[in-house]
Amino acid sequence: MALRVGVIGGGQLARMMIAPAVELGIDIRVLAEDEGMSAQLAATAVGDYRDLDTVRRFAADVDVITFDHEHVPQEVLRALVADGVAVHPGPDALRFAQDKLDMRARLADLGAPQPDWARVADAVELQIFLDAHGGRGVVKTPRGGYDGKGVRVVSAAEEAADWFSALAAGDALLVEELVPFVRELAQQVARRPNGESVSYPVVETVQKGGVCAEVIAPAPGVDAEHLAEAARIGREIAEGLGVTGMLAVELFQTEDGRILVNELAMRPHNSGHWSQDGAVTGQFEQHLRAVADLPLGETTPHEAWSVMINILGGPADAGMLDRVPAALAASPQAKVHTYGKAPRPGRKVGHVNASGSDLDAVLAEARAAAAAFA
Amino acid sequence: MALRVGVIGGGQLARMMIAPAVELGIDIRVLAEDEGMSAQLAATAVGDYRDLDTVRRFAADVDVITFDHEHVPQEVLRALVADGVAVHPGPDALRFAQDKLDMRARLADLGAPQPDWARVADAVELQIFLDAHGGRGVVKTPRGGYDGKGVRVVSAAEEAADWFSALAAGDALLVEELVPFVRELAQQVARRPNGESVSYPVVETVQKGGVCAEVIAPAPGVDAEHLAEAARIGREIAEGLGVTGMLAVELFQTEDGRILVNELAMRPHNSGHWSQDGAVTGQFEQHLRAVADLPLGETTPHEAWSVMINILGGPADAGMLDRVPAALAASPQAKVHTYGKAPRPGRKVGHVNASGSDLDAVLAEARAAAAAFA
Structure with missing residues (x-):
């Protein structure tokens, strides 16, 4: 009998939990919004995550409920908890990811640095x-x-x-306030229900048009003090908000060297995708371990530098079938991850990871592979 | 439309192809021997791989056929090829993995060193x-x-x-002849239908009771000459036998320093499991890339040393559910892989990988995690 983890939402985050679930021997089941979603392979139900009966039926056959997104309504989450279902992250944490006003007020209570x-x-x-x-x-x-x-x-x-x-x-x-930031950072933390937590090195995220385009791990030029401060902020928020599973804290680094909290995500996050191939324990495995209350894994990077580049869909008339081989040919080192989505301009359809000892070379590898999808 | 790879056989090797297939966007389908096999998640058919009609029906819906084992009869394989199905490795290569007398005769023709x-x-x-x-x-x-x-x-x-x-x-x-060997080695090679091939560093395999127990990558104390010789032997066999996909060449290292070919496996092999977590491209991803005729990936190890330890099932009355947490707790660095099999004494039910810069420390990590399953 394997541990059964139910994931609400069939997007790429649920999809990327499949690989580590198989290896860890976790029976992963997905409640997808529709047929043919990214996480189709593990989809055992299709339905509306806002409908209590649908979610309740899905939750009846699993040991733990977790999420591909933060949109499950509070009343549905609270009904599950009242039913005795293990929900991670739980409604008391998720409300701070669901409502930015609640989040700002709670972070103020915690004394977290914010705009x-x-x-x-x-x-x-x-x-x-x-x-x-x-x-x-x-x-x-x-x-x-x-x-x-x-x-x-x-x-x-x-x-x-x-x-x-x-x-x-x-x-x-x-x-x-419009923060005069010099760059954006992101801090990943995993926390178990028993309070155990681990941190990943803070990363730099490069946004283009409001969408995360590239991530560099660790953030270049970050000193030991900022590294520790980001990790501390992440841990205090995870603890203070009672987050279980992965937490991503998006941060601004200001001109005067301060770090301020921008946004929170209580799930594996785009800014942590580098860890799939670049760290001893990737964030999708870590999320599963955390929500299933299993001992957490080491977060040490394999190499000095890791880079993640999002693949935004090109023209809809060309499929992914020809582009994956071109990407693999462009860089034998790059790790290509696809989301099982039909490309259309601007849509995230996958990402590329690369790691190595020289940042410029790693960036060149990752960009060469990602360029095959343009 | 994704590339469809059909795997004949539902064992752990098929199971471990699922993770990289999902990431690469390959639609993996498995013809399993039975319900509830290791590769259940990707099983789209259940039936006898010796029955041509069963295999033909399965093959009709995929672009490439590959294998979890080498036992599909020649007449079935040859009928598929006659049908125009891409079969990798093909029957002309597989016969040398299916018949040890044919293998010895062919290796003799190739001039490969053997007992x-x-x-x-x-x-x-x-x-x-x-x-x-x-x-x-x-x-x-x-x-x-x-x-x-x-x-x-x-x-x-x-x-x-x-x-x-x-x-x-x-x-x-x-x-x-009973070879006076000092240790056993294994050489992994991947080869595409177009002839492109890549080699992994030769590893040491430690057998207990005829079963592979531990693998150390690369083989400790192997000099540059033997490293190159093992790689050359692997490439020449892959080329000479027309292998497509992963090839494992099990080798004896003799007292007088010769390397002799012991056995061949034309699929991902236990001696290559370390690469899942220890190399840029794991052997299951590499096998899929090779059989699907995609560009091959870099084989560079992440760390100086990687170790794989098989988990042999303990008493049948205890499940895996309690043992995985114990293994994860024993080593936050170790990567635990389970096969979805009920434990019974002596049965391979999973393995543990660990990597690092100090071999003794890596061995200790991996053994600590594996001991939780004893």
Whole structure:
């Protein structure tokens, strides 16, 4: 009898849990949104993750529930917990990944370093914040945003007028100061229900158009102090929010050398994909170990440098079939990961990892392979 | 549309192809011998691999056929090839893995270094060989042996009397000289249909009771000359026999420093499991790339030393569920691979890999994790 882990959501994160699940002997089962999703091979149910009956039926046959995304409603999560299901991360943690206002308030309680922010219920409140922060700010819808959606840089309150008018009564938007950052970092932490946690080295993430394009592990030029500080911030948030499984903390590094928390993700995250091939324990294996309350694995990198480059789908009329061989030919060292998705422009359809002792050479390898998909 | 690779046989080798297939975007399908086999997750058919109709039906829906084992009969393989199916390795190569007498004769033609051997049809012929080789020899049934089965060390011809009396008319046994070897090595090679090939560093295999127990990569103390010689032997056999996919060449290193070919396996092999976690491209990924005629991957090890230790099932009344956590706790560095098999004494149910810069420390890590399964 194998340990049964149920994953809600059939996207690429669920897909990439399949490989380590097979090796660890975990019976992985996926509740997919539809037929033919990325995690199809492990899909044992298809249905709406917002529907309690659907989720309950799926959860009845597994030992642990975890997630491909953070969108399962609180009422569904809490019903599972009330049923006695092990849910990791649980609703009390996930709410901070589901609502950016709740997250900012909780991080403030924890004393975590973050940008100035405010809860703004109307244009007047927003304008007051903007005026106090050099006339500009980042407005965010608290819920449902991802990959740059639901995020808008504004220099006047009326630029968020449509979002305000769409708000339900009693709701509000989040506004944050526009942080003068020199680069973005991300810290991965894994935490078990028993509190054991491990950290990965902080990485640099390079965004293009609001989407993560490249990740360099560890972040180049990061000193021992920042390395330790990022790890400490990650551990304190994981502990403070009661996260179980993988936690990704997206960070800003400011011109004056501070590290501020940007966003949280309570699942394997794009910024941790490098670890699949670049570390002793990849984040998908680590996530499974953490949610199944198994001892965590070493996070040491294999090489001095690892690079991850996302593959954004090119023209829809060309499939992946011809591009994978071209990528493998371009770099015998690169590790190609595909998501089983039909390419279309701008869609993440896979990624490439490479590792080695010379960062420029590793970047060249990874880029050569990724270029085959352009 | 993904490339479809069909694997005949549902054992652990097919199982371990699943992880890299998912990542590479290969649609892997398995013809399993039974329900609930190791490769269950990818099983799309259940049936007898000796039955042409069964195999033909399975092969109709895939682009390439490969194998978990070497037991598919020649007539089935040849019918597939006649149907136009891409079969890798093909029947002309596989016959040398299926029949040890054919293998010895072909290696002799190729000039590969091997023990003295003879085809012996009766006890008289066997005794003549024994008399010429110090009174002892290793008698083998040419077909169907594995893990020490079908192999017998004899010092008199009558010790093989039962095998001779079981022989069909015209058949014979293989006898080989008892090689005074100091250790056993194994050389992994991958070869594409287009002839491209890559080699892994030669490893040392430690057998216990005829079963591979531990593998150390690379073989400790092997000098550059032997490293190159083993690689050359591997390449020449792969080329000479027309192997496609992974080839494992089991070797004896003799007291006087010669390297002699012991056995061949035309598939991922136990002696190459270390590469899953210890090399840039693991042998299961490499096998898929080779049989699918994709560019091959780099074989460079991540660390100076890698060790693989087989997990032999302990008492049948204890499952794997409690032992995996104990193994993970024993070594946060070790990578545990399970085969989805119920434990029973002496049965291979998984293996542990570990890598690092200090061989003694790596051995200790791997043994600590493996001991949790005893």
